[in-house]
Amino acid sequence: MTKQITSVQNAFIKDLFQLKEKSRARKKTGNFLIEGKRELSLAIKGDYTIETVLFYSELISESELKSLIDTPYNIIEISKEVYQKLAHRDTTEGVLAVAKSKQHSxxxxxxxxxxxxxxxxxxxxxxxxxxxxxxxxxxxxxxxxxxxxxxxxxxxxxxxxxxxxxxxxxxxxxxxxxxxxxxxxxxxxxxxxxxxxxxxxxxxxxxxxxxxxxxxxxxxxxxxxxxxxxxxxxxxxxxxxxxxxxxxxxxxxxxxxxxxxxxxx
The missing domain is CATH 3.40.1280.10 (SPOUT methyltransferase, trefoil knot domain)
Structure with a gap:
């Protein structure tokens, strides 16, 4: 059964909000947020390590999500409130992901x-x-x-x-x-x-x-x-x-x- 998070006060969600807002948090953890279907697909194609995928079911179904990512990632369903807190765009597609950054040496x-x-x-x-x-x-x-x-x-x-x-x-x-x-x-x-x-x-x-x-x-x-x-x-x-x-x-x-x-x- 897919895990669900509905509260913006959830500790994991608070950490993700910091990744969205703070360069310092991204550098400290080595993680960052991806938003959108195309962006996630390109990150996967670019061999980025995806740690968690989050989705808001009113905008994208779980079956559509799984056909998009085609890999058994850790998937979490989130509420509208959580999605709005984490999403950077007003018009978007209901999918977010936590990925590992690269070194770029x-x-x-x-x-x-x-x-x-x-x-x-x-x-x-x-x-x-x-x-x-x-x-x-x-x-x-x-x-x-x-x-x-x-x-x-x-x-x-x-x-x-x-x-x-x-x-x-x-x-x-x-x-x-x-x-x-x-x-x-x-x-x-x-x-x-x-x-x-x-x-x-x-x-x-x-x-x-x-x-x-x-x-x-x-x-x-x-x-x-x-x-x-x-x-x-x-x-x-x-x-x-x-x-x-x-x-x-x-x-x-x-x-x-x-x-x-x-x-x-």
């Missing part, structure tokens, strides 16, 4: 291609931008995403939501700028930095060899360490009154130019 990246394309973002802060970057990475099927000097943990519910689960679909690593530059150079990956200084138009460069596209924040751009290490600084010509655009949009333009040159392989 640079050493753990397995590059499946001999001619890799890597997207690097330095110090992104806004979860929405990070989520959009991860969606771009998935859409372009890049080999890996690397976050330099991260300001937000990857399992922030807003990142999972805005990435529509793409946080689970590609190898992701984090590290300091110095560590990442060392990694890229050790793997003979050319570094193209989106920057205003000493730059050339992005479409003039050849990205058909091993390539890392590096983007910084809209406010401060990339640090000098990146600009020094860069194979070539590149710029997207601007025709309006401002000299920068949203970082996820810029990343999309640069990544898909790279894919175009590679005939979308």
């Amino acid at each position: 640079l050493n753990d990246i397995q590059l499946s291609s001999t001619n890799p394309l890597i997207l690097v973002a330095e110090a992104p802060e806004k979860p929405g931008n990070i989520g959009a970057i991860l969606r771009t990475a998935d859409a372009a099927n890049v080999d890996a995403v690397i976050i330099a000097n991260p300001k937000t943990d990857l399992y922030n519910p807003n990142i999972i939501r805005s990435s529509v689960g793409c946080v689970f679909t590609k190898p992701i690593a984090t590290g300091t700028t110095t560590q990442i530059i060392t990694y890229l150079k050790a793997n003979s990956i050319h570094i193209y930095c989106a920057a205003l200084q000493a730059s050339v138009n992005y479409h003039t460069q050849d990205y058909t060899k091993p390539t890392a596209i590096v983007v910084g924040t809209e406010a401060t751009g990339l640090s000098d360490e990146w600009l020094t290490a860069s194979t070539q600084n590149i710029i997207i010509p601007m025709q309006g009154e401002i000299d920068s655009m949203n970082v996820s949009v810029a990343a999309g333009i640069l990544i898909f130019e790279t894919k175009r040159q590679r005939n979308f392989k």
Whole structure:
């Protein structure tokens, strides 16, 4: 018989609420919350360890849930009150899960291609931008995403939501700028930095060899360490009154130019 939890005062539910709200709790326990059918399916496909699945039967039946996850996980039925406390979205699908986070070490990246394309973002802060970057990475099927000097943990519910689960679909690593530059150079990956200084138009460069596209924040751009290490600084010509655009949009333009040159392989 499926276990049921109906009270928001349940100790387990209180712990899960902390996972939802607090980065500190996620780091301490090594756990995080997943919400939504697609997100859960992508996490399972991405070899995440799922510890518990919770569902609200008014939105998803137990039989539908079991056909979705297709594995005998620990399943708990929860009440409307518990679900509303834990759910991050107003319109959602009645399913939540507790999963184990990954380490995201640079050493753990397995590059499946001999001619890799890597997207690097330095110090992104806004979860929405990070989520959009991860969606771009998935859409372009890049080999890996690397976050330099991260300001937000990857399992922030807003990142999972805005990435529509793409946080689970590609190898992701984090590290300091110095560590990442060392990694890229050790793997003979050319570094193209989106920057205003000493730059050339992005479409003039050849990205058909091993390539890392590096983007910084809209406010401060990339640090000098990146600009020094860069194979070539590149710029997207601007025709309006401002000299920068949203970082996820810029990343999309640069990544898909790279894919175009590679005939979308």
